Amino acid sequence: MRAVISVVGKDQVGILAKVANKCLEFDVNIEDVSQTILQDMFTMIMIVKWTTSQEDFVAFSEHMQNYGKEYNLSIHVMHEDIFNAMHLI
Amino acid sequence: MINNNKILETINMIEAENLDIxxxxxxxxxxxxxxxxxxxxxxxxxxxxxxxxxxxxxxxxxxxxxxxxxxxxxxxxxxxxxxxxxxxxxxxxxxxxxxxxxxxxxxxxxxxxxxxxxxxxxxxxxxxxxxxxxxxxxxxxxxxxxxxxxxxxxxxxxxxxxxxxxxxxxxxxxxxxxxxxxxxxxxxxxNAVEDNPFMAGAFHGVGEADTVIHVGVSGPGVVCSAVRSADKNLPINEIADIIKKMSFKITRMGQLVGQEASKRLNVPFGIVDLSLAPTPAIGDSVAYILEAMGLDECGGPGTTACLALLNDAVKKGGVTASSSVGGLSGAFIPVSEDAGMISAARSGCLTLEKLEAMTAVCSVGLDMIVVSKDTTATTISGIIADEAAIGMVNSKTTAVRIIPAFGKNDDEDLDFGGLLGISPIMKVNNTSCATLINRGGNIPAPLQSLKN
CATH class of the missing domain: 3.20.70.20 (Anaerobic Ribonucleotide-triphosphate Reductase Large Chain)
Structure with missing residues (x-):
């Protein structure tokens, strides 16, 4: 299954590296990354592929949210289906 | 794949605009x-x-x-x-x-x-x-x-x-x-519905399958911010279009969650109830949507018209987004659960009589209304009869959830806490209807009932 990791927060050194390292740690494959900086605000959208269990995914999602808080970043990991349902017919 | 703006739009709906199931x-x-x-x-x-x-x-x-x-x-x-x-x-x-x-x-x-x-x-x-x-x-x-x-x-x-x-x-x-x-x-x-997922009125109708999963989606905040960001000079029909689009998106999300829950629980999927159900949280108010359409305060002239448009647009946007829409679907107007309604009731702009008119065009009825402890049982029965008459004649669900505030003076608030919120005590017209209520009997079914 695929998921979307979104990262929003004040720009700082190493955001991409931090998130990418976590993906490695949890065995999550990064398929696409895009990022922009608007008025000092960093926004990154990462499309990742997930191959292990649903429980692990939930654990990863919770871990990332808490990890983001440590660095004042808002990190969300969400199943891609939610976006497809809302925005694609 | 979805573009980044759409992804951020969804996240913003959940984070900032209180979108939830x-x-x-x-x-x-x-x-x-x-x-x-x-x-x-x-x-x-x-x-x-x-x-x-x-x-x-x-x-x-x-x-x-x-x-x-x-x-x-x-x-x-x-x-x-x-x-x-x-x-x-x-x-x-x-x-x-x-x-x-x-x-x-x-x-x-x-x-x-x-x-x-x-x-x-x-x-x-x-x-x-x-x-x-x-x-x-x-x-x-x-x-x-x-x-x-x-x-x-x-x-x-x-x-x-x-x-x-x-x-x-x-x-x-x-x-x-x-x-x-x-x-x-x-x-x-x-006219109670048999597949309503919302409380306190939910029950499982005898015509339903043995076990089903219903989903109630909400999202007044999302609709409100979309209406607010629209140009002030936009004709009202275009506001209706904006609401329909939002309602469509919200309902699609409800449909997804309902289907997923149904699959995991191995229970047939029932309906999505696409009601705008407010909570006392700031920004999660139906009254604010009506105000964003162009009212200074909810309860004033124009309120019923705005609510009629909102209720209809929510349904129109939602029906095509789900395989099965049901329940009460529309806009709820519970007073104590809606920050905008609470403040309008407090200022006196929103009265019980106006609320009654509003219930003729919204999805349910007089909801979470706090009245004086001195309100008699027959007066409450009279309010129920009026509300039921609106439902009966218009072939729609109406309801009354009214709370006489025992233990409170008439100038105090009744604070339920949580999702049920807080409300000032609203004024009731106490002219007696005891003779009517004590008659008993039945009000015969209206002509609309003879449809066969």
Missing amino acids: RTITMGISLLDCADSDIDKSCEKIYQKVTTKAKDLVKVGVDISKEYGIPIINKRISVTPISILHSVSKGDPVKYAHALQRCADTLGIDFIGGYSALVQKGYSGSDEEFIKSIPRALKETSNVCSSVNIGSTRAGINMNAVKLMGEVIVEAAKITKDNNCLGAAKLVVFC
């Missing part, structure tokens, strides 16, 4: 639990509900985490208990305790169905059952109750209207140490 409600039929021995019947209920819904909370939490969308409540609706009580007789409150035991074991938020359907008359032990409602609500905490006293096909059962006025007063009075919460868990319906 209000409830996943499992409807469970208890018809096969009926027994002439009330204790056996209660035990069968406990066994069936706790078996069928054993994974409900877990699945709700899992989906919520996986999809990143908050699912606020996990609830259960059951067959109207009055039907089972007619078979077993005995103290009906035993059933309420059985339902409470189910709620405690499962960890769900509410269980609805301590209900009776008496639109054309009492059958079996309905009257005794209805009289037990105040005690049942006092002695339990998660059980909700509803009574259907009228319908377009049957007319209005005025004997039940009279009784419900007394029951509401009693329910509030005996729970006055707990903010009169008893009356907040009790709804009187006309």
Whole structure:
């Protein structure tokens, strides 16, 4: 299954590296990354592929949210289906 | 794949605009639990509900985490208990305790169905059952109750209207140490729907399948911010289009969650109820949507027109987004649960009479309205009869959830806390209608009922 990791927060050194390292740690494959900086605000959208269990995914999602808080970043990991349902017919 | 703006739009809806799935409600039929021995019947209920819904909370939490969308409540609706009580007789409150035991074991938020359907008359032990409602609500905490006293096909059962006025007063009075919460868990319906996932009026209709999953989506905040960001000079029909688009997106999300829950629980998917259900949280208000359309304050002239447009646009946007839309679907206008309504009621701009007019065009009725402890039972019955008449003639669901504020002076607020919110005491026209209410009998079904 695929998921979307979104990262929003004040720009700082190493955001991409931090998130990418976590993906490695949890065995999550990064398929696409895009990022922009608007008025000092960093926004990154990462499309990742997930191959292990649903429980692990939930654990990863919770871990990332808490990890983001440590660095004042808002990190969300969400199943891609939610976006497809809302925005694609 | 979706572009980044759409991804951020969804995240913003959830984070900043309080978009959520209000409830996943499992409807469970208890018809096969009926027994002439009330204790056996209660035990069968406990066994069936706790078996069928054993994974409900877990699945709700899992989906919520996986999809990143908050699912606020996990609830259960059951067959109207009055039907089972007619078979077993005995103290009906035993059933309420059985339902409470189910709620405690499962960890769900509410269980609805301590209900009776008496639109054309009492059958079996309905009257005794209805009289037990105040005690049942006092002695339990998660059980909700509803009574259907009228319908377009049957007319209005005025004997039940009279009784419900007394029951509401009693329910509030005996729970006055707990903010009169008893009356907040009790709804009187006309044209009650059988697949409603929202409390306090949810019950599992006898025509429904054995077990089903319903989903109630909410999102006044999302609609409000979309309307607010629209140009002030935009014609009102274009505002309707904006609301339809938002409603479509919200409903698609509800459909996804409902289907996923249905799959994981191995229970057929019932309906998506696409109601705009406000919460006291700032920005999660239906009144603010009406104000964003161009009113200075909710309750003033133009309010009913705005609400009619909103209610209709929500349905139009939602119906094509789901395989099965049902329940109450539309806009709720509970006073104590809506920050904008609370402030309009406090300023005096929103009155009970205006609310009554609004209920003719919204999805339900007079909801979460706090009135003085001195309001008589017959006056409350009169309010119920008026509201039921609107529902009966317009072939729509109407409801009354009114709370006489025992233990409070008329200048004080009644604070329920949580999703039920806080409300000032609203003024009631106390001109007596006792003679009408004491007549009893039935208001015959209107001409609209003769459709065959």
